Amino acid sequence: MIQGVEVLYLIGAGLVFIAGAGLYALLYAYGKIKGSILLQRSSYLFALAMLGGVAYIVAHPAFDTFWKSLLTVCGLTYLFIPKSMLWVMERVHLREEEERKKEKHNPFYTNY
Amino acid sequence: MSKLYESQKLALWYFSVALVLFGAQLLFGLLAAYQYLNPDFLYGVLDFSINRMLHINAMIVWLIMGFMGGVYWFLPIETGREVVGIKLAKLAFFVLVAAVAVVVLVYLLVQTGKGDFFTLWFITEGREYIEAPRWADWGIVAVMLVFYFNVVATVIKSKKLTGILGVLIIDLLALAGLYLAGMYFTPNISVDQFWWWWVVHLWVEATWEVLVGVLMAWALMTVLGTPRKIVEAWLYLEVFLVFGTGILGLGHHYFWIGTPEYWLGIGGFFSALEPIPLVAMVVHAIYDAGSHKLRAANKPALFWIMAQAFGNFVGAGMWGFMHTLPQINLYSHGTQITPAHGHLAFFGAYVTANLVLMYIAIQRVRAPEGPALDSRAWKLAYVGFVITIFGMVGALTVAGFAQIFVERAVGGATWSAYIAGQEHPWVREPMYWRFGFGVLFLLSYLILIYDMLTIGKRAATATEVKPA
Structure with a gap:
């Protein structure tokens, strides 16, 4: 059982966990596209916040080994999503560039 | 006005009604929100339960009508031809609008009373979020079948099955099929809730997400000129991730309704993903x-x-x-x-x-x-x-x-x-x-x-x- 105000801390930790994952993804991707090292490094602060959020939940005795393992894997997965998604995006958009060169782009009604 | 396909004109009708219902959603939502502050307000005239129900039902209907409008808008562009069965599609639109109007009127006129098979068929089914009476349920199924026929027949006739259309056809089948699960009920409240969530969760967190993925793929092609190969590659990935996590994410609704304990693990695991x-x-x-x-x-x-x-x-x-x-x-x-x-x-x-x-x-x-x-x-x-x-x-x-x-x-x-x-x-x-x-x-x-x-x-x- 979770006692008193602890439940609110756990909800807050969950919010920090996913918000951190999102902000890390956002800043990392934006930093990469802009070529800004500062933004990329800032993104790691949110990755740390994300890990802090998940660590707080994992450390709580209300979660047994199964949940601790699950949440740890989950946290690590979110750590790699921005890099892997960006890797995918860069490759598919390379094709986009090639196709753009082939066809004249009409900005008002396109690709049909 | 530029020349539009008949199907696109129909889409404009869908969008117009959707916007009106959006307004209705906000109006009933505000009334319900005010009743939190002043519970006596309109008590016995327009109860909180009715306001809340209309607020949520209006939202579901207007969002679906908007999505249907989106499909009718893009389908002729995608297939390069007018939608097959367009007259039937227009008839289905009027049937849907009339059914929605009648259901809302009945909700407003009969706010309290007994619950039996007559009320289930003609007043309200009484199940949260899908309160529409059974006659309207079957009407919705008929309209969705016409919609499905329009999409599939147009694709067959055009002999043009793109990746986006393939995903759309499969998704619409799942969307219509899952609605049927909402009509099944048993005296056992746990079993009843088990199936009820199939509509509520699997619509919102699986089939609707994929339908929006399809519509956003077309939107990206139109607004940003993103090439088809790119949006299709992204759509496949999205379908894989959404269905992969969303279907069993259903389990987070099974925590406290009397289902076996293993749903705690399944629901929690997939919800975390x-x-x-x-x-x-x-x-x-x-x-x-x-x-x-x-x-x-x-x-x-x-x-x-x-x-x-x-x-x-x-x-x-x-x-x-x-x-x-x-x-x-x-x-x-x-x-x-x-x-x-x-x-x-x-x-x-x-x-x-x-x-x-x-x-x-x-x-x-x-x-x-x-x-x-x-x-x-x-x-x-x-x-x-x-x-x-x-x-x-x-x-x-x-x-x-x-x-x-x-x-x-x-x-x-x-x-x-x-x-x-x-x-x-x-x-x-x-x-x-x-x-x-x-x-x-x-x-x-x-x-x-x-x-x-x-x-x-x-x-x-x-x-x-x-x-x-």
Whole structure:
């Protein structure tokens, strides 16, 4: 059982966990596209916040080994999503560039 | 007006009715929000239960009508021909609108009474979110079958099955099939709820997400000129991630309804993974925005596309995950945290998507050759919507936290603890804030309607006078 105000801390930790994952993804991707090292490094602060959020939940005795393992894997997965998604995006958009060169782009009604 | 397919004209009808129902949703929502502050208001005339039901039902219907409009808009473009069975499609539209009007009238005229098979068939089914009486259920199924026939027959006739259309056909089948699960009921409330969630969860967190993925794929092609191969590759990945995590994420609704204990593990596991596609969408949106430098001929559509990616993540991902683990959900389910999540997720994922579709249609009708679709009003509505939805959700979240603490964690979820929670200032006062932000949200809606009625009109006139 979770006692008193602890439940609110756990909800807050969950919010920090996913918000951190999102902000890390956002800043990392934006930093990469802009070529800004500062933004990329800032993104790691949110990755740390994300890990802090998940660590707080994992450390709580209300979660047994199964949940601790699950949440740890989950946290690590979110750590790699921005890099892997960006890797995918860069490759598919390379094709986009090639196709753009082939066809004249009409900005008002396109690709049909 | 530029030459449109009949199917696209039908889409405009769908969009128009959807916008009217959006207004109805807000109106009934505001009345319900005010009844939190003044429970005697309209008591016996228009009860809270009816307002809440109409608020939610109007939302479901208008969002679906918007999606159907989106499909009718893009289908002839995608297949290069008029939709097969367009007369039937128009008939189905009028049947749907008439059925919705009759159902709403009956809800308003018969607000209380006994519950038996007559009321189930002709008044209300009485099951949360899918209260439509059984005759209307079958009417909805018939309309969806016509819709499905329109899509499949058009694809067959055109002999053009693209990847996007393939996903659409499979998804619509799942969407229509799952609705049937909502008509099944048993005297055992646990079994009944088990199937009921198939409609409520699997529609919203699986089939609707994929349908929006299809519509956003077409929207990206139209607004940003993204090539087909790219959007299709992204769509397949999204379908894999959404279905992979969302289908068994259903388990988070099975925690406390009397299903076996293993649902705690299944529901918690997949729910923890559900934000993954949403985080991936954020990366996609950033990449698209960065590579196009936010330049497009349809400004409002572009900004609502961005809002869709981020809104889906924040509303469904953040507000969903924070109370989804069963150890935490034991304390939070049924508190104001749930409507906080619901409001933000539906707005972020689906309202935004519908607005994208509507602005795409507006541009095609009013300014197909330019100049760029832009105005001050859409920006005002955009900012208004974003601020006020977060205002409402913030207020509900504060109230939810207070409920969790006072009613559940300290009070032990007893009846007296529930009353203590409801009377606590931290639960009561946020309701004033929610109502205030709700009024401002309605104001943003009115600005949106004004914008949709006027945007691009001057541009279209200028184009007629002096073609570009």
